[in-house]
Amino acid sequence: MILISSCLAGYKVRYDGSAATNKLAVWLVTHGQAITMCPEIMAGFDIPRLSAEIVGGTAREVLAGQATVKEIDGNNVTDKYIFGAALVLKIANENHVSAAFLKDGSPSCGNCRVYDGTFKGKKVSGKGITAEVLAKNSIKTFSDTELSVANVMPYLDDEAKRNLRSTIL
Numbered sequence: 001m002i003l004i005s006s007c008l009a010g011y012k013v014r015y016d017g018s019a020a021t022n023k024l025a026v027w028l029v030t031h032g033q034a035i036t037m038c039p040e041i042m043a044g045f046d047i048p049r050l051s052a053e054i055v056g057g058t059a060r061e062v063l064a065g066q067a068t069v070k071e072i073d074g075n076n077v078t079d080k081y082i083f084g085a086a087l088v089l090k091i092a093n094e095n096h097v098s099a100a101f102l103k104d105g106s107p108s109c110g111n112c113r114v115y116d117g118t119f120k121g122k123k124v125s126g127k128g129i130t131a132e133v134l135a136k137n138s139i140k141t142f143s144d145t146e147l148s149v150a151n152v153m154p155y156l157d158d159e160a161k162r163n164l165r166s167t168i169l
């Protein structure tokens, strides 16, 4: 089973109330090949909500208690981000998830790049908290920029493979 960030599947759950709809993500969910999760909503954040960034280190350092996640007003939301990631991991394991396609840039879902903690719109290499937790637990993580037919094929059942090959997205 594949895990996909809810916003990629069309759900308007981003901090500003928008979605980041990706046609292949929607296809995977509607064909029973993927489940969706939003760690921030699962942690109890509202829509809309304040933007947040990892401050003072990497996701790995957040998990080690050496860095934090803060909202733009300075509020420390580290515990909620870790809680959301733990819930995602629990459900991923219960659903035998082996690969996750995650919205890049997010302090939760970012897989290749995240904002640098200055709230000035600058990105750096790194993972969000949920992506880090999934990767640490042997789930293969991809960013949405890697959401391609070639990358999802190994995780589909045989019927879905046939269907996807004959589908023009």
Ligand code: SF4
Pocket: 005, 006, 007, 008, 013, 014, 015, 037, 038, 039, 040, 041, 103, 106, 108, 109
């Ligand atoms: S936490 Fe992940 S799933 Fe939720 S809106 Fe942000 S990028 Fe999308």
